[in-house]
């Protein structure tokens with residue numbers, strides 16, 4: 001039986017001035033509807049490349065990505081992406097940035113009044129409804145990320161793809177956005193794939209953590225997959241006391257550390 005999202009033997013080779021460069025090989029992943037999956041691995045191992053293939057922004061050289069049995073070939077609103085640095089349009093207000101996406105996706109499906117209400121509802125979800133008229137230049141990094149998340153959610157994506165969404169934020173803002181993301185995930189049940197460098201973040205948020213090998217000449221692939229069996233809703237302070245949390249954390253740390261010492265290990 002196929003899963004909701006299937007990556008089947010995905011490989012990516014880039015053409016460069018110095019000849020072909022193999023970034024990924026043989027990545028096979030099955031992700032269920034509503035699952036929260038983190039991707040972790042050393043810098044440059046191919047995490048963004050993998051996410052871009054799922055987003056439809058980059059074609060796979062080999063293999064396929066199937067979402068509900070349909071092959072992913074192009075970007076689409078059912079796979080919304082949130083990047084590390086926000087990608088809001090600076091000349092539009094907070095409201096307009098989200099409304100534009102809503103208008104694009106629901107041009108036929110919703111009336112003007114419904115699109116207005118939907119825009120506000122998504123900004124409320126990330127607690128940015130009090131800053132509708134501000135422009136990105138007037139917002140903090142955390143606020144911009146909130147608007148980016150609202151815009152992605154407003155498209156009602158089947159899959160939310162996040163490339164180090166909180167990487168550029170201070171620890172407190174990061175924690176508050178992690179809380180917001182957990183609430184949203186609990187209420188909407190989206191499938192989420194998130195790249196992170198932060199082991200605690202991965203354990204706190206994920207159902208499974210996909211650990212990537214470094215690749216080297218041969219290209220990176222899935223090394224290990226760790227299931228995080230911690231009950232939800234999760235409270236970071238309570239979790240910190242749980243042996244399962246410490247076990248999961250140690251397993252990821254061990255994987256990354258061993259890859260650091262033996263970079264070529266598959």
Ligand SMILES: Nc1ncnc2c1ncn2[C@@H]1O[C@H](COP(=O)(O)OP(=O)(O)OP(=O)(O)O)[C@@H](O)[C@H]1O
Pocket residue numbers: 014015016021023041042043044045046047048049050
């Ligand atoms: N367009 C491209 N052309 C050639 N090589 C590329 C291209 N994009 C990425 N690469 C190479 O592919 C490899 C994987 O890059 P990628 O950005 O996916 O890594 P990453 O794991 O997301 O890194 P980081 O954690 O530092 O963001 C790197 O060696 C990178 O230099």
